[in-house]
Amino acid sequence: MTTYERILVGTDGSDGAQRAVAEAAELARAVGAELIVSSSYPRAEVDFALDQDSWHDTTAGQAEDVVVRGREIAAQKGVESRGLTAPASRPGPGLVDTAEAEGVDLIVVGNLGMTGTRRFMLGSVPDHVAHHAHCDVLVVHTHH
Secondary structure: OOOOOEEEEEOOOOHHHHHHHHHHHHHHHHHOOEEEEEEEEEOOOOOOOOOOOHHHHOOHHHHHHHHHHHHHHHHHOOOOEEEEEEEEOOHHHHHHHHHHHHOOOEEEEEOOOOOHHHHHHHOHHHHHHHHHOOOEEEEEOOOO
């Protein structure tokens, strides 16, 4: 049986991502794992002219705020967590890179992002993570 010691949950602050954080927190509590709440923001060298979407409007400060909210959700579930923000080319690759850097056993993501262009862009996050992660991936069904 797989034992999870370190769980990473990615969040963009959307309702669906917050539900994924809550699920990750409950799982971390159940198995006694460390929980890391993560959000990314665009690296400065990303070519904004070629790739306009609202994720590119995210600042490091906004990513920090999203992580703080995620950690509050985990605390409501009785779980202490660690927050992490990082610059990335895209949210999916950023989450995979963070998982590798942190040596996590499990990545948790929601299956849907936001509405409109953000949803279209962020909808690829679970797909990218599932195909590129070097650890287990839990995709939480977050649409009601």
